[in-house]
Amino acid sequence: MRQEYNITQKIDWVTVGLYLAIVFLGWLNIYAVTYDADTDQSIFNLGLNSGRQLLFIVTSLMIISAILIIDRQFYETFAYIIYGAILFLLFLVPIIGKEVGGNKAWLGIGSFGVQPSEFAKFATTLVVAKVIGSIGFKMDNLRNQILLFALIGAPMMLILLQKDTGTALVFTIFVVVFFREGMSPFLILVGIGGAIIFVLTLLVENQYYLYAGIVVILIIAILIGRKKFKRIALLTLGAIAIAGVIISVDYIVTDVLKPHQQDRVKALINPDADPLGFGWNVTQSKIAIGSGGFFGKGFLKGTQTKFDFVPEQSTDFIFCTIGEEHGWIGSLFVISLFIALLLRILFLAERQKNKFARVYGYSVACILFFHFAVNIGMTIGLFPVIGIPLPFFSYGGSSQWGFTILLFIFLKLDAHRMQVLQRL
């Protein structure tokens, strides 16, 4: 038997406090979205999203208790089994799943449905941590790298099959974790470079300007440096590669992406392109946030963020309500809460004594960060409209539970960090 261990003393209460604060604010804002002064329904009304969200929060607290009670070894030991089970569920979704709002991402039991993709995040985090944390693991080993990319690629592919591009993209953030654990930054640079070329390709209507630009840069690069054959050849090859990327981006956007996805990408570049569609959502979202001013209109006093003027108001566009009703001060407060939570998790991750827990912690921070950045970025027009929730804040059972599990497994691991040392 292990020694008596009081989880309530060891758990990191700072993180728990930040978590509870965000969850509570989310709940209030979900209520604000559905609030109609004429009917004045209660926040606990189960007919409203806020009432149902409270149910999700209460069940989350129960899940937390279970996570804290289960032996910490469980998560590392059963990582592969949990991962395999979730992959299986993801695989089932396109076959027996039900369609909600254009995406077939739900597994339903009666009227009750869950999105396995929300749980794939913590399952993938577990296996990634387990692989990197295993004895003798070296990040610069090509086989290890292939294994890691396969592990994040499998759920990505299955989620893409559900047409849920947003959630699939979340898995790309694991690259940052790999970077922290020693992978060459080359990949991240290539990724960022690719993104820049991608956006340029979409921005510039006539691609011949781009090609002309590449040629000009190439000539300048050749002229200013030494004129050695090898250098010129390398530069030329690089230019050809970039041109290839441009051609393939054009191909992907016009031939591979579904029309509604094309609209979203185009709305980023030119929000007026589809005025009744996604471009207008972003405009509406900005009007809502912008009308909040410095201090906001006050709780439940918002007008723009009600009655579905912006679709997905209580899920993907929940941040509008903060902006409108609580102004810049409110935005500052919520963003600060998230940054504080993220930094706290990074801090906890760095103090872990074993690699599994540290990698897990980094993954948690990165996943939450990705959601935070993309979600708020899209509501204020800095990112394309990619429908992913604001963690702990947006309405939805699966995402609430998924993020809670993700975070609290880490807090459980953190609470036991000294034990690991004792055992060694």
Place this chain on the structure above:
Amino acid sequence: MNEGRKEIIQIAFVVVGIIFLIKLFFIQVVDRKYEGMANSNAILTVVDFPDRGLIYDRNGKLIVYNDPEFDLLIVKKEIKTLDSAAFCDVFSLTRDQLHQKFKELRAKKEYSPVKPTVFLDKLSNHDFARIQDRIDEFPGFYIEARSTRAYTTKAMANALGYVSEISKSRLDKDEENFYRQRDYIGQSGIEAYYEKYLRGQRGVSYRLRDVDGIVKGKFDEGNLDVPSVPGQDLVSTVDIDLQNYGEFLLKGKSGSIIAIEPSSGEILAMVSGPSYDPTMLTGKNYSENFVLISNDTNKPLFNRPLMAQYRPGSIFKIAQAMVALQEGVIRPETRIYCDRTIIGCHGNHSNEDLRGAITNSCNPYFWTVLRRMLNQGKSDNPFDDTRIGLAEWNKHIESFGFGKSLGIDLPNEKGGLVPSPAYYDKAYGGRPWKFSNIYSIAIGEGENLVVPLQMANFAATVANKGYYITPHLVKSVGTSGKPLPAYQEKHYTTIAPENFAIAADAMEEVVRSGTGQYRASLKDIIVCGKTGSVQNDARTVRDPKPDHSVFIAYAPKENPKIAVSVYVEFSGQGARAAASIASLMIEKYLYGGTKRPHIEEYVLRGKFLD
């Protein structure tokens, strides 16, 4: 190793947070433009519906255009008090109707008290003139303009098709995410087939309103507005005068007339009788009229030229003759005794060559021809021999465009039937079959089925001596464009041109001296034609319904300008109703009118069985 990396990640997190706060500071504090729009009815979204493309005839005459139409939208929440007496007066409603309208409004699925919802739809230009000046008396109500289809003639209803609001099921299937509720969409005919080109692109404009809901101007100086893009115009291949004449001739009859320009496959006229007035399926009375028309027992929505499948009848003998010549089982001078013991015949003849057999439409001749074709002795087993022969025959016949849809630019085209060995295997349930079981196909009866369009196309193929261009109704997308690529391609038959020449001579003879001479021959021009009297399933012992009267023709023989097929149901011999109508169409097209008023009268009188 990895020194500094954790700092990079921490800094990245913080930097993103700061970027967000700076951007938010600009939206929320620095840029004041959003503040004025801070109430739910500040911005009025006005949909700018595109005009559908117009449709012209081949000579540039307008056939289909757009009429303005108005919907009255309501935003329930903005209505503080409603002077219902004044409202009823302006909109010509009774109090009960007004109550009913509000009841309907609340029952609507898309109803929302804060979003514009349709209250009264499809108000005409006439209504609008009355309402326009007084709409400001009723805050919370808005007029939305769009357009509906209008027609310069009553002709061509089935070919043109109609336009109506998109259905829920069609909207769900809209992969492109192009349509919205209430959008108009082509439902049949050219309107449906060329929907993509005709529909245009909807636009939108945003207006700013003050507290009382009065529009004060454009939102954001109109920067977000997108004007609508009108649809592309179409130029039809149809000669609307010829079309109208055809409708005039077919009035009160069931059947179809199709005229094609052989060299281009362009359809000059396509008449389906009975038809309906296309204006009925537009505007306010659409639903009411649609029920009326679709419940009509005469089936005016049934587009006979491409949907009515008939036995081809004697006309098919032309095709049989060419296939037999091609297979080498007969020569033009082959004489066959008119043995009427197996199959009946008509007229006074006994031992004709091919030309005489066609001119007299001799049934025993073609019975023998088909037997020679199907039983060429390629196998000792008579069953296998027929099977080989039939497969060969089927291949030739299908090369004329029979047995499958031709691919006209209209939806719902039927393909008819050309029996194949597989077809008879199925029909006989695996029991063996040979020539003696299937000989009815020799004279175009039996299992053969064709649609009138295929017969017109066949006449065009003979006129072209061996090929056809798929018949089509639109010669240009946009006013100076081309037809779609599918309608620029020649389809060659498996028959040699010299065999077509023999068929052409025979068809000339039919009109000069045979069954078609009284009503189909024209003075200054050589018409090639063939009559047919087609048995139909409606015929019973108790009620011996007359045959369908059928005629195909083209003219002039050299350098043909027009090919025609005419079906007149239950009107007896092809030489009467169908031949008369076909020749009148040819005259009208080539000379602008008929010099034989007695034939026109005969057709209009419609007593073909006397």
